Amino acid sequence: MQILGIIPARYASTRFPAKALVDIGGKSMIQRVYEQSSKATHLSQIIVATDDERILDHVHQFGGKAVMTSENHQSGTDRCFEALQKTEGNYDYVINIQGDEPFISPEPINSLAKVLDGTIELATLVKIIDSQDILCNVNVPKAVLNKRQEVLYFSRQTIPYLRGVEPENWLDAHTFYKHIGIYAYRVDVLEEITKLEVSSLEKAESLEQLRWLENGYSIKAVITSDDSHGVDTPDDLDRVTRKFLS
Template identity: 80%
Template sequence: MRILGIIPARYASTRFPAKALVDIGGKSMIQRVYEQSSKTKHLDQVIVATDDERIMHHVLGFGGKAVMTSQDHHSGTDRCFEALTKTEGTYEYVINIQGDEPFISPEPIDHLAAVLDGETKLATLVKVIDNAEILFSPNVPKAILNSKNEVMYFSRQTIPYLRNLEKADWLKSHTFYKHIGIYAYRADVLAEITKLSVSSLEKAEALEQLRWLENGYAIKAVITSDDSHGVDTPDDLDRVTKKFLQ
């Protein structure tokens, strides 16, 4: 089973322009993501999919692989599909690795890759929530799983709602899952979902993956103990730098 790891990297960002190239302890963010992702055991190749020549030249400069993609893509999924079509070789699966997690561990990527058996169409990571602030934050998508460890729904709201229980007791009474935004797509399914129109649930929650659920695609959930440490703002960068480099 050949698996291609793709790191989408845009230059423009509303809250943090050019963050892919920001220096973090002597290496750019995108170089750190690339090097961490390349430590995985299951990926046959890792490439950066970018819309900007500055990022392209930078990746090639540190010895990485990159492809240029359109500036018109609305999601990393769309960018991954174009990058797949421009990459030599045949791959059964693509794993979409977030380009703003400079200290991503290779282990959860391998855990996700391990379930890609040819039958699995889509897969993603989830983590048990153990913090009330995360549980009730609308900025942290949550996931509900069925008995097959497939995602039934994603929401920014805390789900399920525990009726007749004080919110202070929710974490003691139920297992809640945080969504970790790394996706695996079977190559033919990736081609299909990029043709889907934006769905009503996706619009309501601003969560792209709801489009797939609303169109009947099963998404396998892989439970990980590793957390995500994404960088959306300069404040986030200060936080992760202090956590991992100091």
């Protein structure tokens, strides 16, 4: 399988403008994401998809590959499709790697890539929840899986609801999954889903991936032990810097 890794990197960010270029221990965030992702042995190539010349030039300066994409994309998925169209080569899948995880491990990327066999339409990562705080945090999407390890539904609420069990005992009574937002798309499916209109479930939960489920696409879930350490705010940056560079 030929798999293209794409790192979407916008310049404008409501909570943290220019975070792709912020310095983290002598390297920019986007450089750290690029270098960590480059360690994933199952990727054929990695590129940054950006909407700003400053990010484009910076990636080229540290020796990375990047393409310019529109400022008007509503999601990283749409940006990935445009970047795919502008990248030479024939690819079977695209993996969308979050541009705000400077210390991402290559292992979950490889784990996701390993399941891509040509029949899988879409795939993503999930992690078993072991914290009551995470379980009840509406900012952390959860996933419910079927017996084939495909996603039945994503929600910000704690699902499923365990009738007859006190909430403080739910982790002992059932396996809950946290969704980690790295996606793999088969290239024909990537083109199709970028043409879909925003769905009612997507609007309700503010989760893009529900649009795909609502339109009948199958999403394979790959269970990982690695957690996500995204940077959405300057406070997040302080937290991950202390964790990984102290």
